[in-house]
Amino acid sequence: MAEQAAATGGGERHVLRRALAPLTSAATVRAGVYLVIGGVLAGAYVTLATGFVQMFADPTTPRAAVAVLAVVTGAIVCTPPFLAPVRALEIAAVRTFLDVDAPDLPDLSGALSVATRWRAAAWFALHLTLGGLVTLGLLVAVPLATQLALSAAGIDRAFLVQLSPALARHPAAWAALAVVALLAVPYLATLARHLLRQAAVPLLGPDQTARIAELEARADRLAERGRLARELHDSVGHALTITTLQAAAAARQLETDPAAARRSLAAVEETGRAAMADLDHVLGLLRGADGPDGADGSARGAGRGPRAPARTLADLPALVDDARRAGADVHLTADDGVLDGGDGAVPRVVAHEAYRVVQEALTNAVRHAPGSPVTVHLRRPRPTVLVLEAANPFPGAGERSTTGGRGLPGMAERVRFVGGELTAGPDGGTWVVRASFGW
Template sequence: MRILLRRWACLLAGGALLAPYPLMFLIWTALFHGPILGLSARAAISGVAVALAVLVSLLPMTRRMEIAIATALLGDATGPLSAEGTQWRASVWYWLHLLLGGITTVLTGAAPFVLATCLAAPFADGMVSLPDWQSRAGGPGILVAAGALLAAAPIAGLVAGCGAVLSRTAPVLLGPSPVEKVADLERRTRALAARNRMARELHDSIGHALTITTLQAGTAHVLFDQDPAFARQALAAIEETGRVAMAELDHVIGLLREGSPAAAAPTLADLDQLLAANRTLGIGIDATVSGPILAVPGTVSREMFRILQESLTNVVAHAGRTEITVRLAATADQVELDVVNPLVPRRRFARHGGGQGLPGMRERVQLLRGEMTAAAEGGHWRVRVRLPLHPAR
């Protein structure tokens, strides 16, 4: 019943929008009687009224008004509506709204008077005049009243049908077109890709910093009394790692804030700083770098830095203090990374719950059309990555 009443109100709104045109016709035909531009007054005024209605239906403001009416009175059943779209579809909706609304308004206005007259027929003293038919009080009047009551159901059904037509045509005529739907899907896809990129950035940078900080803090706690010098070194490493993490967090927040300049993301130019931060944990890193690493394009350089960072974080988290071999080579066409460490039993302090390390690395590699393998080989865990310097080619 609530849905029916809302649709009925929407139809009455269409009748209200239609009312100015017949009112204008009645007023002007009462004022003008002679021919206008060779046409009769009624024909000319009718043409002006129709032309004005067509002009109003093509206004963008009319589309926004109809969307507001449909959203407020037809509810969620209309589906998504779009204020920007093909105007001719909104014009068709406007005319449909006027037509069905006019029919409903006339029936709504006339029905109570006709019904009251028919119900009064059995009790009227003398003749009760109806269109093209007369009935006396008594038996014939009862038939008139019964017919009026029976006619109420089809009228209510007609109103309900008109409301259903509006509800079903609203998303077609006022909703986004197929082209707009594709464009909206592309916008959503880009937004989702941006969110995934932000998630990878946060996971790799902040996760790496927290892993190093946690291990350094644990080491400092254990060796604080036995080796104060090493404990102070660990605390200094925590301080430096915190500064780096804050800088990288500023970078990610800058990407999220529209219109604000983002801090520069780390690249392979920051490789020495990354290796030094991991060596402070007591990890032996045998790093070999060859080729023009600093000439690697910015996007590839940033992604390869993150891949190496996450590889080292995984080793620290799962293998602890161990020996790591890192080989990084750049050529004219590609940059290659090879990270190898001994396999050890899973440690108690290994990270749990994130699960985004290897999947995040693979996403980065796939986006740049590279290749990646990560598997156990002869008692060692090896990660191999190859990224083309020009992925778009």
């Protein structure tokens, strides 16, 4: 029973705190400031409208001139609610004064839609209407409460006698009415704040078109992040594999064949330089350094000098040489014109993705089947088709997992990115990676 009584008492205190919150909350003050601003603007509109009504009512005023002036003035004062800067200002004010996280998704076309402008104008009208009501209540309540308090203190009771002779005989009732009049203002502001918070996102938030555009832009950003992750995985992973093999070879040959050890260490250095160039390219993309001249790799990153251009099929011979220096037996063949980048060359984006596929295939071959010969063949069966095939003997190919790593999924994503197809898996005792690109 004691616990139940304590719970009941706690619930009553919670209800009391909620009931008194508008009187003590800073949110009420912020909302009141925002509403008074709207009330002041509403007062200006009302004053302007009243002035024109009076001019029309005056028979000595030229009606035609007043009508033209009214139309021009109406067009001027009704334009701001439809303007993008006014909407942006309202959104900032809503976040500050009403504690509403109103999203402001930019229109990718660079201009607000007609529906968005009309919704912003509806919000402006709602702000001014509620602000005018709260401001009017404030202007009525404060003088009324002041007069009631003075009457309760015995000063100037004529006001209460005119208002209600019965009240004139009960000073305590005057004081209670003064308190009620003052307390009505924060509760009215709280009600207006609730209505504005409910309407903020529907009227100031993005429309369906902007939301869809933002979702598409977010998907593009995620796809770009995935592409950069694949770049890092392929370039750095290949460099680490080759470097590990070369370093191991240098350690074995250091005593017996110092010249071969030095060659292995030189290959480690060269592989590291190539990996740094690839890393610099990816970091340049992450910094958003692709300016008007970024397509050819001449844009400059933040304090790092010119970025290395993206690898293409023309870089395959150097890639194969690196693998050979690491001890891999690699044979590269290609149809005429595939690697030279001349007239009728493979498009740059396709050439880059094809290079990365070959790089990852060589890395996997060196890692999973060290010492096995690897054949890489590129052919152009048609002017708009490129087919590459990388194969290496692998006795355990039938049991080799095609899942669990990032290499094969990364290659498949690369090929799909340019509209191609990739297959990878065992073919008898050989592991075969085959990719087909079309454009």
